[in-house]
Amino acid sequence: MEKAFKNEIKLQFPYLCNAKLLLAVSGGVDSVVLAHLCKTAKLDFALAHCNFNLRDEESDADEDFVTDLAKKLKVKLFVENFDTEQYAKDNGLSIQMAARDLRYEWFEELRLKHQFDYTLTAHHANDSLETFFINLLRGAGLEGLSGINSDSNKIIRPLLNFSRKEIAAFAEENNISWREDSTNASTKYLRNKIRHELVPILEDLNPQFLETFLKTQSHLKENEELVEDYMSLLYPKIIGKTKYGYSLDINYLKKVPNTSAILYQLLKSFGFTEWNDVYNLMDAQPGKMVFSASHRLIKDREHLLLTEIDRTENKTYKIAKDEDFAMLPMGTFSFSEVKEIKEKTPNCIYVDPQKLDYPLTVRKRQEGDLFYPFGMKGKKKLSDFFKDKKLSLPEKENSWLLCSGDKIVWVINQRADRRFSITSPGQKIIKITFSL
Amino acid sequence: MEKAFKNEIKLQFPYLCNAKLLLAVSGGVDSVVLAHLCKTAKLDFALAHCNFNLRDEESDADEDFVTDLAKKLKVKLFVENFDTEQYAKDNGLSIQMAARDLRYEWFEELRLKHQFDYTLTAHHANDSLETFFINLLRGAGLEGLSGINSDSNKIIRPLLNFSRKEIAAFAEENNISWREDSTNASTKYLRNKIRHELVPILEDLNPQFLETFLKTQSHLKENEELVEDYMSLLYPKIIGKTKYGYSLDINYLKKVPNTSAILYQLLKSFGFTEWNDVYNLMDAQPGKMVFSASHRLIKDREHLLLTEIDRTENKTYKIAKDEDFAMLPMGTFSFSEVKEIKEKTPNCIYVDPQKLDYPLTVRKRQEGDLFYPFGMKGKKKLSDFFKDKKLSLPEKENSWLLCSGDKIVWVINQRADRRFSITSPGQKIIKITFSL
Known part of the structure; x- marks a missing residue:
């Protein structure tokens, strides 16, 4: 030997x-x-x-x-x-x-x-x-x-x-x-x-x-490696990166032979057990989901969206009056007084400090949320606003709201509420900037 | 139940x-x-x-x-x-x-x-x-x-x-x-x-x-099917049809991961047993071969050539004098007297019937074959002629010779021997045409 x-x-x-x-x-x-x-x-x-x-x-x-x-x-x-x-x-x-x-x-x-x-x-x-x-x-x-x-x-x-x-x-x-x-x-x-x-x-x-x-x-072992090679070939054609995980192209999946076997190969490391539910998800209503212990697969029009299950509780974070900065888990808010409204970008809003009710709060959406979108007439259900913007479920779930009392001030990085906007010239203006 | x-x-x-x-x-x-x-x-x-x-x-x-x-x-x-x-x-x-x-x-x-x-x-x-x-x-x-x-x-x-x-x-x-x-x-x-x-x-x-x-x-079973799907994807990129079987593109084979496993998948139904010899063939000298009971894999420059083992014996076929047609296993010969040499195509030759020694014979190459290629000076070894034309081994093996006695008259569809060509105007001319 x-x-x-x-x-x-x-x-x-x-x-x-x-x-x-x-x-x-x-x-x-x-x-x-x-x-x-x-x-x-x-x-x-x-x-x-x-x-x-x-x-x-x-x-x-x-x-x-x-x-x-x-x-x-x-x-x-x-x-x-x-x-x-x-x-x-x-x-x-x-x-x-x-x-x-x-x-x-x-x-x-x-x-x-x-x-x-x-x-x-x-x-x-x-x-x-x-x-x-x-x-x-x-x-x-x-x-x-x-x-x-x-x-x-x-x-x-x-x-x-x-x-x-x-x-x-x-x-x-x-x-x-x-x-x-x-x-x-x-x-x-x-x-x-x-x-x-x-x-x-x-x-x-x-x-x-x-x-x-x-x-x-x-x-x-050789066959296993060939399957892996095949998957690396298909991977970039089927899977895309999204902000909150991955998206799988349903149309492409349906075009290749042995769709279920391929879905299994692509998702096998994410702990799913109800594979039939996973396979059926491709033809399910948008919004339908299948869960594993750690992940969630969501039907979203032409894609399946794979995201980690969010373990952060739906907490409400407070921002006290007179703070210049607030570092919170979802990002940092900075507050500064400005003389005039210069550039408008999605990551900042200009508000009338008189109208704010401190402490401000930052939270995720709740059932029944309403706001008055800047640039629109009347009020709108937040759910309809998201729907019109065609946000995917993870995008909706990861949208944060800056609130004053029970009013939405800002659907952060998406739209300001006009109830807090500057109405008279020469008044005090606070610029609120959000950064990740 | x-x-x-x-x-x-x-x-x-x-x-x-x-x-x-x-x-x-x-x-x-x-x-x-x-x-x-x-x-x-x-x-x-x-x-x-x-x-x-x-x-x-x-x-x-x-x-x-x-x-x-x-x-x-x-x-x-x-x-x-x-x-x-x-x-x-x-x-x-x-x-x-x-x-x-x-x-x-x-x-x-x-x-x-x-x-x-x-x-x-x-x-x-x-x-x-x-x-x-x-x-x-x-x-x-x-x-x-x-x-x-x-x-x-x-x-x-x-x-x-x-x-x-x-x-x-x-x-x-x-x-x-x-x-x-x-x-x-x-x-x-x-x-x-x-x-x-x-x-x-x-x-x-x-x-x-x-x-x-x-x-x-x-x-x-699912994995087996995925391997098959992968192979059908690779198949057209690696394998080409040749006149005598298939050719495998060595350069492509070497580019893909798990080359041996892929070669195995592509060739597994042809009865090979010495798989290491098959794998090593890609880097072997041109002309090297590996055999199975039914097939042969040949190294040929940038390709592996897969051919069925030829079970037809190396017979010699005879064509008697005065036959207009001779239907033989490799194709049909037709003989006709013509007044003049009109069009020259690879599938016909014009010969002086006086020089022919009947019965003509049709056979494959033999060790030591020599001929006098039309359009060239002197004689040439048939093996060198094939080599210069860069014929693959199956092409050489499937080349037929029309002979008169022990002299080659025609390397069929490739080159006439000038010893039988027309030399004086007005003489009798026989046109020999070969068709599959």
């Missing part, structure tokens, strides 16, 4: 030879063998060991074992202790997910701090196979079945083409000792059940199954 | 309601239940039963059972007997593959002859699941794992969303009898091994596994 490993490095990961590497080592046979292989391949590496403190003295014995290993291999060792149970509890995670998050966060921290080029982990072909079945059991799509990206996030898995059997054989042949994880032999976890019950049946039916599987998985 | 079936028909296959259907029925529970369901859904159908004569009196009892079923349901029945073992032997197929070929061929024959719109088969969700694992064990890619196209070839599988359990329960509830296939209970075949050993483990780990799996498979 030593030769095969060197070959794998040469062909698949030649850049590891001149890199500074951080090797994640649990003390189990896989990571210990990888450490030995890296040593014989003369790679430049240090070890990183996580003590998750989940198995009391066993966890500590693992740590001692890894300390000895580092000494024997004459490489640097980093160790970190984690209160995994607490972290899991705090974050609503399973112990396994918590341990996973903690490890990878710490590895990345270490990597950046000590300028390692890559982090190596000892995942092997059987791990991939087991993950395939775990994801299959969970109803994963192509992404879940096509395997981990072997070089994403600066994490390299140089043993992915080796089997558990090969690794164990290498350990035995070279009298390499390791720490047996006591959960490994049990069928307590899903992974172990797959390892000890499911895979043996498949290997009985096809003794070369693991190899066969790796070929299948690399085919799946 | 009756209601669910009607619903499935209504939503997935509404066109079956007004169609004439042929239902493949073995006598097993699945097809018998489908027949009953079609009856209650008031579909217009007939039954088709294959007697493969593989299990002696059992096969005949199946046939009798189906005959009774047709009477009971008051539908027409077609029965055909096959000598499956002989067919398998004759075609080098396994018994199972032979039976499969025979069935589908016969169904399609029946369908066309009696004007059925569709053939229905009783494949269900568990069949899909088992096929998934059979293909996984064989190292299939996305195509093998994404399931059968449920509406290809006019074959509809309306039970694909129902489980074996649901079907069996329906049979029991409605006192429907069927014939048990004696091979079903054994673990003799791969499929049975998967059914009885593998799937129960997965269902133990996830009781909803079958449903979960159907979702996964429909995701895979």
